[in-house]
Amino acid sequence: MSHTFNSTSKRSWLKDNHQKQKNRSIQLGKEAIDLLVNQGIPVTLETISDKSKEIDPSGRGIHKNTIRSNPELYDHYKQHSKTYKQKQKSHKSRFKQFTNVKRAEYQKLTLQRNLKNVENKYMSLTKKELVQRLIQAEQYIAEKNKIWITNQFELFK
Template sequence: MSQTFNSRKKTKKPWLDNLYLQRKNRTFELGKKSINELIKQGIRVSYRSIAEISKQIDDEKRGIHANSIKSNPDLYKYYQENAPKKEKIKKSLSTSFKSELSATKYNFIKPGRDLNSLRNRYKKFTKNELVEFLINAEEYIAENNNKWVISQFEKYKE
């Protein structure tokens, strides 16, 4: 029979409840003051900036840790209300990659190259970059097939 050891069992310690409540309230009040001070000074509100300015504001000069903002639900909610909203940026093909694609010389590709390094290089591309790369490769193949067919007809005529 196997026994599992769980050192993180939550045991109630009622004698610490009052201390935990005091610390939670201290963190909230100090964090709220720090956020308000950052807004007043026009500084970007972030975990790090809150932690830094809280040390300046705090009478004990201890401040609060950046992670305590996330772990205190009331303070985290206040932080989210006042922090700048992060918008997702839609990725587009970089111009350097587009020019790199157009400048790719498919006729210089060697048949005996290292396929693992090629595979790893392709894995670094985004989906859109791979699509553009594939389209260019197919265009190159189609043009060369056309040239080959024309050259075959010309040889046949002779």
């Protein structure tokens, strides 16, 4: 049974209130970002949220998710945030690094390696990067199995 609510009023007061809150968030966020840039403080979601609480007359400020969910404010954040840009660059370079794994790297693996370091390396990868790495490892194992079976068959003759 589906319940639908048929509203008879347009509730313009609610739309007006929502628009005021949205404008307040944009204004506070942009002011906080500009202050952080002028003060030389790194622009992160956390610092924007903290700075907005300092400059807000009511002391409420804005939440980090408000910055993410508001496209205009999030674009302003991306333009001024060095950490956001660094994160984007490092993610791209790290992904290229692990998608171009050479087969020779698998031959260099030894049993005496530090497994904690290996675990840390894999924990820093994204799901997509892990899947790519797993596919490459399976391909390498399949090729080596084929070579081994061929050699065993030749020895049997």
